[in-house]
Amino acid sequence: MTNPEADMGKHAVQKTWWFGLHPKWHVALIMTVVAAVAIATGAFIFRSQTTSAGATLANPFATNSPFNTTIAGNAQIDPVSQAMIARATRDGQVYASTVEFGIPIYGADRRTPRYTVNCTITYWGPCPFAGKQVPIPNGARPHSGSDGAMVVVDQGANRIYEFWQARNSGGKWTASFGAVNPLDGSGWGGASTGSGASRLGGVVRIAEIERGSIQHALVVQSDNICAGIFRSPAIKTDGNSTRSDCLPEGARLRLDPTLDLSTLQLTSGERTVARALQQYGAFVIDIGGSPLSMSFELDTRAPAGSIGQVYERAGFRWDYDGMSAIPWKRLQVIR
Incomplete structure (x- = not known):
């Protein structure tokens, strides 16, 4: 358990220390903290971008x-x-x-139209597109074979949308099933292929x-x-x-x-x-x-x-x- 009185004494010392400083040092310290946070945040953002930068539409996966x-x-x-x-x-x-x-492969960005895509096969488990607004470019079409396969890569969101037996009827998209995989992942997961390999x-x-x-x-x-x-x-x-x-x-x-x-x-x-x-x-x-x-x-x-x-x-x-x-x-x- 903590000691409230000890905590109050500690806070009082910290408060006295702070107010004992000249106001210009208040500003200097605040700016130092802000700069440190900005550097740390920038480093985090840079590391994040660097980590995912290796996986692209042209060169997917880790x-x-x-x-x-x-x-x-x-x-x-x-x-x-x-x-x-x-x-x-x-x-x-x-x-x-x-x-x-x-395999038709399409790129998507934040301007790409979004759709609710329902799975027509329900006994395989939850539809991988459930709860997602799936980007599908205008004019996108699955191939003509019985697999009806199609892939949409949203590089900015680090996602691959993979469709098995995709269909567009009256502007509404459905698929028998599919998968949503991370672009920088292993390339294996979901049910867009028989083995679980990414369709991309x-x-x-x-x-x-x-x-x-x-x-x-x-x-x-x-x-x-x-x-x-x-x-x-x-x-x-x-x-x-x-x-x-x-x-x-x-x-x-x-x-x-x-x-x-x-x-x-x-x-x-x-x-x-x-x-x-x-x-x-x-x-x-x-x-x-x-x-x-x-x-x-x-x-x-x-x-x-x-x-x-x-x-x-x-x-x-x-x-x-x-x-x-x-x-x-x-x-x-x-x-």
């Missing part, structure tokens, strides 16, 4: 996110790798999903193909996803395969790093993807309709019937281009 870390040169190969890769690459293609299942995570971006460099792990989908089994960093699975060569969600694939890409007749787009697969690999994140497909950003400015000029100049011929010059049999599943 630097130590699984998406932003390279694969160690001495990484061990899964004992079942050969069988899993044989099944996943049985048609010699990994399909570039650039249009029907290409690992997508091959248009600007990356244009500059010929991808500095993050990619993401793939397969028609042979293990039922009931997943690996970190995945947090769940929607797999249904009981085959011994199934791919678990969260598994990381890479292209054999001893493969000399300069000896291959690759398009510039294939070379960019292959180099990223050697350095960063690709995470298995969802069920797909083909043996293996890869997520690309949808070019929302491309005319109807086109995959977009950047993709075309890089040698991609159509939606679901199989990137067949890459020797897909040289993929490996990391243990």
Whole structure:
């Protein structure tokens, strides 16, 4: 317990000390305290801005996110790798999903219109958009595939809004489900993909193909996803395969790093993807309709019937281009 009389005596000493000072020192002391608070506050603001400055619309997630870390040169190969890769690459293609299942990615700021977005699936738990005014730019549209995927990044608010089966009817937005993830987080959380990966995570971006460099792990989908089994960093699975060569969600694939890409007749787009697969690999994140497909950003400015000029100049011929010059049999599943 405290002693009230002792506290009163202490306050009296403090009061006497204060009023014993010349008034000009009152001002000086106040200004010193104000300056110190301003410096401390400024330092806090600077630290906060510095912490989040590394994660942007163009370069999302924390630097130590699984998406932003390279694969160690001495990484061990899964004992079942050969069988899993044989099944996943049985048609010699990994399909570039650039249009029907290409991911439309939009930026938002404080001027972007806000909407109440309801989830039509209610038995999965609370809707991630509940209680939020969700920014969705005018003209935004999900892709035309059955996933109805769409991503909106509010960089100022440090949020990624991820929609699964998004719909706009009469100016009102709904989604079957989705996720809201921190832009500077790990890139894993929520239910916008079967594995819990962020829908923004690992997508091959248009600007990356244009500059010929991808500095993050990619993401793939397969028609042979293990039922009931997943690996970190995945947090769940929607797999249904009981085959011994199934791919678990969260598994990381890479292209054999001893493969000399300069000896291959690759398009510039294939070379960019292959180099990223050697350095960063690709995470298995969802069920797909083909043996293996890869997520690309949808070019929302491309005319109807086109995959977009950047993709075309890089040698991609159509939606679901199989990137067949890459020797897909040289993929490996990391243990």
